[in-house]
Amino acid sequence: MACGLHSFTRPSARLGRVSNATPESTPRQVAEDARARVRFEEEALELSDQVYRVARRLVRTPEEAEDLVQDTYARAFRSWRQYQPGTNLRAWLLRILTNLNIDRGRRDQRAPDMQSLEQGDYYLYDRLSAQDGQGNLDEERVVERLSQDTIVDALAAVPHNFRDVIVLVDIGEFSYQDAAQILDVPVGTVMSRLHRGRRILKQQLADTVGAE
């Protein structure tokens, strides 16, 4: 398991790194430091599309997502020495991003009162297959029944604590462990929020298709 995320919360862990160039550093140290920084920036930029895809679903508009990603990269480039090479850089960047997002209170707060109506895991499947009259719902059939707008609206309606976990695991493809470190919560919390959040998401979708 990548433990590089700790270095973001505990900067003291990096004491003694050779890349800490100071005004007293030798030209060789300065050059090594510059090379390490360039490598870090290039690796971080290669991940920018994946970082944006997660950011886009944590906030309401594309403009907010762009702002959030830019601020994340500005901070990451400033704090690059806190990243431990060889650990999970994507998770490190996402931790910065989710912290910035929480600090700003920019998370989409739409959250209808539907928790009390929560159904079981298979509720959406039961509903779609009953309407279809068949058990096998292939991908194209599911896409046909659930439009893009329906899915976007359903996710936006999930309360943010649950939605953050869904976005990290389902769109970001992070492990439960990585999602736990990014959000600074126990793995058990990730699992329970994911389970509950997906139920709410599916219930939103089921209500939409049921209303057609």
Place this chain on the structure above:
Amino acid sequence: MMGDACNCEGCEERIQPYVDRELTAEEVVLVEAHLAGCSYCRQCYEFEATLRRVVKRVLGEPMPPQLKAKLVALRTPLV
């Protein structure tokens, strides 16, 4: 069990981490043995996996090209 709700205890709870590949090897064996004998759960599992792919595909909006240029501009200038 085709067409009926599944009564198998713990089955629903295990399907999610199974789709996410977060179960231990022993748990995977248990789930797969169950799925082999329960067509309702198997179809539900296939639906869950499909839904996961659909959500990722539909919600995975690519980065606007101009944003990449803005991020590159944030890099530390080489001196």
